[in-house]
Amino acid sequence: MATGSLPHPTSPLRGVGVSPGTAAGPTVRVTERPPEPAAGPAPDDPVAEAARIAPAAQEVARSLRERTATTEEAAAVLAATAEMAADPSLTSRAEALVSERRLPAERAVHEAAGEFAEMLGAAGGLMAERARDVLDVRDRIVARLRGTVPPGVPDLDGPCVLLARDLAPADTADLDPALVLALATEEGGPTGHTAVLARALGIPAVVAVRGLLEHPAGGAVVDGTTGEVALHPEPVPARAAAVAEVAWDGRGRTSDGHPVPVLANVGSPADARAAVENGAEGVGLFRTEFCFLDARTEPSEATQREAYRAVLEPLAGLPVVVRTLDAGADKPLPFLSMGDEPNPALGVRGLRVAFDRPELLDRQLSAIAGAAADTGARVSVMAPMVATAAEARWFAERARAAGLERVGVMVETPAAALAGPALVRAVDFVSVGTNDLAQYTFAADRLSGALAELNDPWQPALLRLVAELARAGQEHGVPVGVCGEAAADPRLAGVLAGAGVSSLSMSAAALAPVGSALAGHTREAFGRAARAALAADSPQGARDAAARELTAGEGR
Incomplete structure (x- = not known):
């Protein structure tokens, strides 16, 4: 990382880059949690x-x-x-x-x-x-x-770089990108709340930076693309984030014209409007469970149809992939109680909920079809947590019976990825959820800061699974997209395209940076970068190898 004429920094620390771009500025430390209260003395009253x-x-x-x-x-x-x-x-x-x-x-x-x-x-x-x-x-x-100052982000009087052990969701929620130029935390993971909201706000961020708070720092340079954080003893001049290098014309494609549609992930009408405003070519993931997180009883078909219609209306004429309820484990819905499970992450979740209650799935599919007819959105439907080709066929039959012609599944388990040839023959498209696929591949909770490197979307083993699935899709003429957080990384987006991924879906804030990055190189250059990343033996090795190929390609 170049630091120019800045004061001499400590050796750059490395974490997991979760929101791309580079920014610098004086540092502000987030107020730590208060010490544990004493158990005495006992109150008089x-x-x-x-x-x-x-x-x-x-x-x-x-x-x-x-x-x-x-x-x-x-x-x-x-x-x-x-x-x-x-x-x-x-x-x-x-x-x-x-x-x-x-x-x-x-x-x-x-x-x-x-x-x-x-x-x-x-x-x-x-x-x-x-x-x-x-x-x-x-x-x-x-x-x-x-009567003391609560933990969290103090009042800010100028642009800065925030350093923290971790940020609570409430602290991240009202960050002002004009004041918070970048974030760096000791804890957290690539799919935690800090990472997700930093990407939504377009703030460069690095998490899981070991030893971050052990060094006195007056200033810092944070590279959310490489995961490097350089701490300086003195304040450094504020420098806002820089991500995009090539102007984006709103069409996802490589510099030689190979199409890679850039789509949005949505869960609400506001998300849908933001997607359109930011130039999304469609929606690659509509999370329907977000409409009913607080519902105590199953919403009626009419209620569901209305909720889906509100999200689809701003997307009239655009392709939209609607995911059926992804409930269970870490996303419980009150009306879909799974009971006590010894390991909910490996329990009844996603499509598995519907195996014992198919009528619940049928009502949702009917509501989705109705909302599509109401709005003119070009709706496809896909199921989450599919493990086998037989499960994919079972879902496809029910979806088509409900009048939904284009049907796909999410690949979030190694079993589904390894069943690629059989899986793609069962459906019209496949979408890879890299967040869950990483945690199941590496047996590592994706929200654990201690395991953040294992959940790094640049892990070569994860990329190989995606590439093999994409190859199976190409052989059978079935599109294979990515809708996990990996798609929001501009450099990784190009590598995924080079590995054969056909579309990328992400938060609205990431659309322009990713579209710009795709437009910066040819399909062939991204292919070389992908092959180099797949051959690496670590996430950082994959990043470095891809960067070398793309830099070298500029001179060819």
């Missing part, structure tokens, strides 16, 4: 002590609701965190601990939240991510009870 808890929790909830979110996704994060702070089950449990064990209010909140977090953490996946939210709420309530 337990009733009065317990009565302090609910007002503090309500005040935290109010402050979260009043914050201004930068995106609809961020607004949902703030609303969910505020609801968690106001949850009466948390406050009542803390009040009970004051009464039963004569604990100070701060300690009672600490222990009550810890109990809830432990239950969520045991579930793994996104449920473990919600456990972090509970701990964030705990720390805010404890700070309110103490």
Whole structure:
């Protein structure tokens, strides 16, 4: 990483780049969580002590609701965190601990939240991510009870680079890209909330940077593409992010004209509008479960049809891939309880929910077909968590019976990827969910900061699975797209195209950088870069090999 005339930095640290671009500036450290409250002395008046808890929790909830979110996704994060702070089950449990064990209010909140977090953490996946939210709420309530500054991002008076152990969702939700030029964290993973929201905001970010907070730093240069963070002892001049190098004309294609449609991932009407505004050529992933995260009973077919119509209306005339409910494990829907499972990540989720309840799938397929007819969107449908070609055929038959002619499946398991030739013969298209495919391939929770490198989308083993599937698709004339977070990395997007991937779907903010990157090189150059990356033995080796090929190709 070039640092020019900047003050001499420490040796560059390396993490996992999760949001591309390079930015520099003076550093600001996020306020750490408060120390663990003491279990004593016992309050003189337990009733009065317990009565302090609910007002503090309500005040935290109010402050979260009043914050201004930068995106609809961020607004949902703030609303969910505020609801968690106001949850009466948390406050009542803390009040009970004051009464039963004569604990100070701060300690009672600490222990009550810890109990809830432990239950969520045991579930793994996104449920473990919600456990972090509970701990964030705990720390805010404890700070309110103490009358101290709550943990999180301090007030910023100028552009800076944020350094943190990790960022709670509520802290990430209202970041201002004009002030926060880049992010670097010691913890977190490539599919965690920090990574997802940083990409949505277009802020360069690197996570899982070991030793980040061990060095005094007045300034930093963060490269969200390579994963490097250079810390400087003195402040450095602010320099905003730089990603795109080639102007994008709104069509996904290589510089020699090979088409690679650049599509958007959506889950709400606002997402759909943002996709159109940012130049999406269509939608490669409509997450239907996002419409019903709080539903306690199964939405009727009419209710579903209306919800899907609201998302599809801004997309009239565009191709849209609608994914059926991806419920279970880390994305529980209250109306689809799976009961207690010893390992929910390997349990009944995605399409597996429908095997015992096919009528639920049939109602959804009918609602999707109706919404497509209502709006004029060119709708295809696909199923999540398919493991075998037989499962793909079962889904395809039901979808076509509902009047949906173009049918596909997501590949999120190694079994599905390895069944490529049989799988692609069963459907009209395949879409790779690289987030889950990585975690199942490497047996590594994708939200674990300690395992972030294993979930790095540049892992050569992961890329080989995608390339083999793409080859099977080409042999049988079946498109193979990518709709996981890997598609949002501009350089990796070109490598995926070079490996035979036919389309890329991502957050709206990533559309222009990815489209620009694709337009920067020929299909042949991306093919060479892909072969070099596949031959590497580490994620960084794959990055470096691809970069060398693309740089060398510029002189050819």
